Amino acid sequence: MTSGLLLALTGVALFALGVAGVALIGNLLRRILAFNVMGSGAFLVLVGLAQRNGEPDPVPQAMVLTGIVVAVAATALALALTRRLHALTGRLELPEDVDG
Amino acid sequence: MKRIVVITFALGFVGVLASSMFDLGPAAVDLRVPVGAHLARSGVSHPVTAVLLNYRGYDTLLEIAVLLLALLAILAVAGDVRGASPGKAHPVLQTLAQLAAPLMIVVAVYLLWAGAFRPGGAFQAGAVLAAAAVLLHLVGLLPGWGTPGLGLRLGLAAGFAVFLTVAAVLLTQGFLLQYPPEAAGGLILLIEGGLMISLALILAGLFLFLSRDQETT
Structure with missing residues (x-):
């Protein structure tokens, strides 16, 4: 097993952890964190699978670099929305999670 | 019940994908060969930078647009509030941050220059600059940002504007973002310089604009 394959397998595990977190956790801050864990898993799969034969491939690396920056921006936007929700309602859960 | 279903699904997903x-098998398309074959005409000698700013320049163009959009959305959500400063930190911490900030600026410029021939580039440089701004904010030397003035707005949009101008000028010559090989290096450096400034301000802004209304909420 090459280190690239190991990275990809770790990525799959992280992605599944993140999906389970997003589905199960009601607290929005923790859900945003789970979403980021999911994203990191996807990035690891992209980079790891591309270099499973040893040599790294610059195209997936450039795509992941783009993806990381966009993920940071999306996280900041999600945090801003969460903060606004907290300021308006005093809660950190979505209404449907509180009822259900 | 939901917990069991989700965990079973996640474990099954890992099992299927891992196996x-x-x-x-080996990849059907190997992009390393064409990337390496055209590297001499791309204006830079590092393949990742060549992919980011030359072969797939429109990805990066749209990326900076997405970042700008996220920042605008944050400004819209947060409303019109004056900047707030966090409490002053310990003097030792402040002095260390003051020492670190100029070094981080030097590191950022080096990363931008190094991007042409080794790992580095506008994104890393912008992230280091933004980290310097956040560090100064956390020790209480840089207040959180209120509603941005004209200068800050121009800085936030500069990277996208420079990139878009280059793309528009090149469009009159032929195709979108197809640099002439002899001018490619200079154009990439120009775009990266604009990107570094905008990325630094946008990434710092994601933190500093959110930090501004902590006294009102």
Whole structure:
């Protein structure tokens, strides 16, 4: 097993952890964190699978670099929305999670 | 009940994907060869920078647009509030941050220049600059940002504007973002310089604009 394959397998595990977190956790801050864990898993799969034969491939690396920056921006936007929700309602859960 | 279903699904997902990865054949398309073959005409000698700013320049163009959009959305959500400063930190911490900030600026410029021939580039440089701004904010030397003035707005949009101008000028010559090989290096450096400034301000802004209304909420 090459280190690239190991990275990809770790990525799959992280992605599944993140999906389970997003589905199960009601607290929005923790859900945003789970979403980021999911994203990191996807990035690891992209980079790891591309270099499973040893040599790294610059195209997936450039795509992941783009993806990381966009993920940071999306996280900041999600945090801003969460903060606004907290300021308006005093809660950190979505209404449907509180009822259900 | 929901917990069991989700965890079972996640474990099954890992099992299926992991087992399929073990007997994955070689990739049908190997992009390393064409990337390497055209590297001499791309204006830079590092393949990742060549992919980011030359071969797939429109990805990066749209990326900076997405970042700008996220920042605008944050400004819209947060409303019109004056900047707030966090409490002053310990003097030792402040002095260390003051020492670190100029070094981080030097590191950022080096990363931008190094991007042409080794790992580095506008994104890393912008992230280091933004980290310097956040560090100064956390020790209480840089107040959180209120509603941005004209200068800050121009800085936030500069990277996208420079990139878009280059793309528009090149469009009159032929195709979108197809640099002439002899001018490619200079154009990439120009775009990266604009990107570094905008990325630094946008990434710092994601933190500093959110930090501004902590006294009102």
